[in-house]
Amino acid sequence: MDFPNQPLPFEGFNLFDADAALQQAVARDAAQGSVTQLRAWGETLGRPDTYALADAANRNGPSLHTYDRRGERIDEIEFHPAWHALMRLATRNGEHCGPWRTERDGAQVARAASYYLHAQVENGTQCPLTMTYASVPVLRRHAPAGIDTWMSRILADDYDPRALAIGEKRAALIGMGMTERQGGSDVRANVTRAEPDAGGAWRITGHKWFFSAPQCDAHLVLAQTQRGLGCFLMPRVNPDGQRNSIRINRLKDKLGNRSNASAEVEFDRALAFAVGAEDRGIATILEMVQYTRLDCVIGSAGIIRAAFTSALHHARQRTTFGRRLVEHPLMANVLADVALESEAALLLALLLARAAETNAAPSLRAAARIVTPAAKYWICKRAIAVTAEAMEALGGNGYIEECPLPRLYREAPVNSIWEGSGNIVCLDVERTIKREPDAVDALVALLATARGVNAQYDRRAAALETALKLPAGDGAGGRRIAQAVALIVCAAQLIEHAPGVVADAFCNSRLADDAFAGAAFGTLPDSTRATQLLSRALA
Numbered sequence: 001m002d003f004p005n006q007p008l009p010f011e012g013f014n015l016f017d018a019d020a021a022l023q024q025a026v027a028r029d030a031a032q033g034s035v036t037q038l039r040a041w042g043e044t045l046g047r048p049d050t051y052a053l054a055d056a057a058n059r060n061g062p063s064l065h066t067y068d069r070r071g072e073r074i075d076e077i078e079f080h081p082a083w084h085a086l087m088r089l090a091t092r093n094g095e096h097c098g099p100w101r102t103e104r105d106g107a108q109v110a111r112a113a114s115y116y117l118h119a120q121v122e123n124g125t126q127c128p129l130t131m132t133y134a135s136v137p138v139l140r141r142h143a144p145a146g147i148d149t150w151m152s153r154i155l156a157d158d159y160d161p162r163a164l165a166i167g168e169k170r171a172a173l174i175g176m177g178m179t180e181r182q183g184g185s186d187v188r189a190n191v192t193r194a195e196p197d198a199g200g201a202w203r204i205t206g207h208k209w210f211f212s213a214p215q216c217d218a219h220l221v222l223a224q225t226q227r228g229l230g231c232f233l234m235p236r237v238n239p240d241g242q243r244n245s246i247r248i249n250r251l252k253d254k255l256g257n258r259s260n261a262s263a264e265v266e267f268d269r270a271l272a273f274a275v276g277a278e279d280r281g282i283a284t285i286l287e288m289v290q291y292t293r294l295d296c297v298i299g300s301a302g303i304i305r306a307a308f309t310s311a312l313h314h315a316r317q318r319t320t321f322g323r324r325l326v327e328h329p330l331m332a333n334v335l336a337d338v339a340l341e342s343e344a345a346l347l348l349a350l351l352l353a354r355a356a357e358t359n360a361a362p363s364l365r366a367a368a369r370i371v372t373p374a375a376k377y378w379i380c381k382r383a384i385a386v387t388a389e390a391m392e393a394l395g396g397n398g399y400i401e402e403c404p405l406p407r408l409y410r411e412a413p414v415n416s417i418w419e420g421s422g423n424i425v426c427l428d429v430e431r432t433i434k435r436e437p438d439a440v441d442a443l444v445a446l447l448a449t450a451r452g453v454n455a456q457y458d459r460r461a462a463a464l465e466t467a468l469k470l471p472a473g474d475g476a477g478g479r480r481i482a483q484a485v486a487l488i489v490c491a492a493q494l495i496e497h498a499p500g501v502v503a504d505a506f507c508n509s510r511l512a513d514d515a516f517a518g519a520a521f522g523t524l525p526d527s528t529r530a531t532q533l534l535s536r537a538l539a
């Protein structure tokens with residue numbers, strides 16, 4: 001039945017084909033052959049039944065079974081079949097390991113594009129995929145005991161949720177456990193202890209206050225040794241097939257990310273293997289964190305895109321006061337403003353993915369040491385604002401759980417909290433600027449490539465260059481500098497890669513001295529270009 005003026009949801013579209021900016025970026029930078037795979041992935045993700053899986057996995061979150069019926073401790077998590085179906089799709093698509101399996105040029109960009117598409121449909125499943133992806137370089141570099149078996153299972157394009165010893169499995173997933181009751185940002189305060197055991201193994205006693213995806217086959221865990229904080233690979237099941245002594249006390253009742261399990265756990269002499277030197281745990285885990293932060297940026301860019309496409313699709317169908325919503329100049333201004341945010345977020349995410357390629361230019365890698373935390377700060381924050389705005393564009397329907405917006409809105413803040421909360425990543429930006437002059441020079445060189453096209457950009461880029469070379473402050477200016485870096489690098493990417501109308505609108509709205517710009521969406525000074533911006537954003 002046709003209900004008058006009730007728009008159809010944004011479903012049944014190929015998410016890759018619907019995204020001109022993504023297609024252009026992939027053609028430019030992704031590995032050869034990626035287009036076919038991404039198009040197929042965009043088709044799968046966009047299907048109504050995939051959205052239905054995402055909905056089911058979030059409505060029917062995981063549950064903890066502490067004991068079996070004979071009273072034996074099992075610490076098993078039960079997931080809805082929709083979770084497993086989504087995990088199977090994503091692992092077959094290589095989101096947990098693709099670039100490490102075939103380290104060819106453009107593999108990171110191809111994987112980032114895939115992850116970005118996935119983020120538009122379901123986000124909880126992305127947590128174990130990200131942690132597994134991020135663990136590979138660390139595990140390869142530090143090669144703990146049994147690494148070959150672990151690596152062959154991690155790099156498999158398969159999904160095997162069974163709790164078995166690693167040798168018995170077809171595929172494996174990895175998590176990470178750093179945060180304790182007394183602190184997550186300051187992991188030096190960790191109290192969990194590691195003691196050497198026979199045969200080079202370690203025994204870990206203590207707890208973790210947040211331990212996501214406890215069903216993973218192993219976690220990288222921080223614990224105090226006699227020499228300092230170490231990093232350890234802690235299997236879920238020991239090599240002899242016995243469960244490791246990891247007790248799951250309870251699952252967190254979370255605002256969003258509800259399809260995924262996040263646990264409080266206790267370790268009672270749990271078996272673990274050292275990853276890196278026993279006093280270098282923070283440095284070791286930070287190698288992993290740079291990739292998890294990259295995924296926070298890509299994932300948030302995906303959330304922004306999903307919120308935007310839902311809003312625009314709705315506004316193209318819904319009529320108020322005798323016109324389609326999108327034809328009202330003020331609504332067009334709001335949506336065009338969000339479209340700019342979305343393309344900027346995508347290009348910034350893909351710049352960082354390029355910096356992660358094995359063959360990335362050293363200067364791009366160096367610049368990314370500043371740009372990654374800045375982007376993690378800014379794009380994750382923007383996702384929170386965009387999901388709220390997009391919800392409002394759908395009016396009352398946007399507030400109802402049948403619509404994807406409430407889930408996106410609840411999901412958005414977590415990327416800002418984990419893997420370095422806002423202030424922590426801003427302090428990282430400041431610290432890198434202060435201590436790593438090669439990263440500052442590389443950032444300045446990156447900004448120079450976009451000079452001479454837009455006057456607002458030139459002025460802001462010059463001011464940022466000056467600011468980068470000022471003596472470091474006491475940290476209070478961290479958010480200012482991180483925001484400036486993120487916005488100006490976004491603008492540089494748009495100037496280089498997007499049509500002039502997009503780049504100009506971004507620079508003239510985000511970089512101008514207009515006290516009223518930017519606090520909310522819909523304040524573009526020249527809204528006459530809105531139609532062009534919207535047809536570029538979603539054909």
Ligand SMILES: Cc1cc2nc3c(=O)[nH]c(=O)nc-3n(C[C@H](O)[C@H](O)[C@H](O)COP(=O)(O)OP(=O)(O)OC[C@H]3O[C@@H](n4cnc5c(N)ncnc54)[C@H](O)[C@@H]3O)c2cc1C
Nearest residue numbers: 176177178179183184185210211212262418419421423424
């Ligand atoms: C859903 C979910 C899943 C999670 N999963 C995991 C997981 O799998 N593994 C894991 O290890 N952790 C996980 N975490 C924990 C997460 O990483 C931490 O919550 C986060 O690092 C912040 O630590 P905290 O909660 O202890 O806050 P705190 O460290 O107490 O920080 C609180 C606030 O103070 C700010 N702050 C701290 N220090 C400073 C400073 N010097 N200057 C200015 N501001 C400061 C922070 O930015 C933050 O906003 C998860 C969290 C959530 C919400």
